[in-house]
Amino acid sequence: MLLQREPRLRELRVFDLHLGPWLEELQTGPVQVTAIQGDVTQAHEVTAAVAGAHVVIHTAGLVDVFGRASSETIHEVNVQGTQNVIEACVQTGTQFLVYTSSMEVVGPNIKGHPFYRGNEDTPYEAAHRHPYPRSKALAEQLVLEANGRKVHGGLPLVTCALRPTGIYGEGHQIMRDIYYQGQRLGGRLFRAIPASVEHGRVYVGNVAWMHVLVARELQQQAALLGGQVYFCYDSSPYKSYEDFNMEILGPCGLRLVGARPLLPYWLLMFLALLNALLQWLLRPLLLYAPLLNPYTLAMANTTFTVSTNKAQRHFGYEPLFSWEDSRNRTIRWVRAMDGSAP
Numbered sequence: 001m002l003l004q005r006e007p008r009l010r011e012l013r014v015f016d017l018h019l020g021p022w023l024e025e026l027q028t029g030p031v032q033v034t035a036i037q038g039d040v041t042q043a044h045e046v047t048a049a050v051a052g053a054h055v056v057i058h059t060a061g062l063v064d065v066f067g068r069a070s071s072e073t074i075h076e077v078n079v080q081g082t083q084n085v086i087e088a089c090v091q092t093g094t095q096f097l098v099y100t101s102s103m104e105v106v107g108p109n110i111k112g113h114p115f116y117r118g119n120e121d122t123p124y125e126a127a128h129r130h131p132y133p134r135s136k137a138l139a140e141q142l143v144l145e146a147n148g149r150k151v152h153g154g155l156p157l158v159t160c161a162l163r164p165t166g167i168y169g170e171g172h173q174i175m176r177d178i179y180y181q182g183q184r185l186g187g188r189l190f191r192a193i194p195a196s197v198e199h200g201r202v203y204v205g206n207v208a209w210m211h212v213l214v215a216r217e218l219q220q221q222a223a224l225l226g227g228q229v230y231f232c233y234d235s236s237p238y239k240s241y242e243d244f245n246m247e248i249l250g251p252c253g254l255r256l257v258g259a260r261p262l263l264p265y266w267l268l269m270f271l272a273l274l275n276a277l278l279q280w281l282l283r284p285l286l287l288y289a290p291l292l293n294p295y296t297l298a299m300a301n302t303t304f305t306v307s308t309n310k311a312q313r314h315f316g317y318e319p320l321f322s323w324e325d326s327r328n329r330t331i332r333w334v335r336a337m338d339g340s341a342p
């Protein structure tokens with residue numbers, strides 16, 4: 001999107017642990033695209049990649065709420081990695097840093113308090129035990145506290161953090177896993193979450209667009225945007241996590257069975273705890289990481305939606321993709337996956 005929507009872009013550097021063939025497709029236009037294979041946990045690699053950059057958009061992260069990675073690894077990538085990016089900006093004189101934070105920095109919290117169509121100023125007790133939200137909260141704090149630090153050359157570092165709610169769209173692994181789970185169950189998914197529990201979702205293209213916009217406006221309005229957080233939002237409907245997924249998986253042939261959860265919450269939590277026990281027992285042999293675990297069940301069962309226009313007020317953000325367009329693009333992606341089932 002930077003290549004399509006940022007006319008002043010002269011070079012785009014993509015720094016990632018895993019580079020993919022998709023990068024070749026980007027290298028066809030006038031803008032130089034530099035792919036750098038590297039690890040954010042390695043400070044020297046980050047510094048070398050950042051040197052000479054005008055703006056850094058730091059979106060790398062270990063997104064794991066399924067127990068695949070250790071809490072130490074999650075912390076090392078998400079927190080130490082972010083610290084390395086900040087220090088690289090300071091040491092090399094890069095003045096603008098945008099961080100991809102998350103709704104999870106706020107909630108849902110461990111007490112299951114609902115956050116109903118809240119905004120960046122809504123009071124809410126952010127309390128986390130899980131390594132992922134803890135790491136995102138710590139990383140966001142580092143980024144915001146770094147705002148105003150002097151970078152090499154004496155100018156101030158200008159930072160901000162974007163907080164996407166549940167991202168969906170092309171490439172969404174969880175949506176993909178749920179789709180194949182439904183296919184294995186004869187085209188059916190079984191409702192586990194009450195339809196009344198709203199979960200915020202935002203299309204990946206609109207998240208990307210907000211990043212492009214804020215990276216541009218951070219340079220023009222440093223005093224207003226520096227040190228700020230912005231929820232990522234669009235016109236995706238407020239629905240339960242499962243009902244929202246069915247907006248996309250329904251047209252792909254799946255059916256959600258049950259107008260209300262087929263099992264009581266206590267039994268679902270028992271099964272989630274059983275999954276967690278099995279994961280622990282099997283770890284020496286294999287990685288067992290099902291969708292259902294105590295954390296994901298609690299998350300899915302707690303309302304968390306945002307209603308805000310702070311990004312619009314501060315830097316003129318308007319979603320680039322309508323709900324219909326976002327939905328149709330995602331449906332097309334799911335349908336194109338057929339035949340590539342794992």
Ligand SMILES: NC(=O)C1=CN([C@@H]2O[C@H](COP(=O)(O)OP(=O)(O)OC[C@H]3O[C@@H](n4cnc5c(N)ncnc54)[C@H](O)[C@@H]3O)[C@@H](O)[C@H]2O)C=CC1
Pocket residue numbers: 015016017018038039040041059060061062063077081100101102103136163164165166167168
């Ligand atoms: N998926 C979601 O619903 C949401 C994601 N986010 C945030 O968005 C960002 C992107 O996440 P997604 O696109 O969902 O996940 P993703 O896994 O598709 O993207 C993460 C990227 O970071 C790279 N990465 C991981 N460890 C690295 C390391 N040590 N060094 C360099 N690169 C590394 C991965 O290779 C991958 O390309 C993350 O910071 C995540 O916390 C925020 C809110 C919601």
Ligand SMILES: CC(C)[C@@H](O)CC[C@@H](C)[C@H]1CC[C@H]2[C@@H]3[C@H](O)CC4=CC(=O)CC[C@]4(C)[C@H]3CC[C@]12C
Pocket residue numbers: 063065101102103104165166167174192193199241242291292293295296297299300
């Ligand atoms: C098994 C069922 C209970 C099923 O409904 C579980 C769904 C569960 C996998 C998802 C429910 C809420 C999701 C999280 C939410 O969108 C916020 C997130 C923000 C991020 O930064 C990363 C992803 C996630 C933690 C997201 C992960 C999947 C859910 C827990």
